[in-house]
């Protein structure tokens with residue numbers, strides 16, 4: 001599954017693996033699909049997939 005890319009929290013010292021259920025927002029840009037994940041620590045991590 002293409003969606004199954006593992007991403008981790010950007011917060012230094014957290015490094016929690018983000019789950020699909022942490023994905024708060026998905027939107028399309030010219031650069032690709034962006035997903036915003038909100039970790040339980042409160043940090044938001046943005047990933048980009050084409």
Ligand SMILES: [Zn+2]
Pocket residue numbers: 009010011014015016039040041042043
């Ligand atoms: Zn975190």
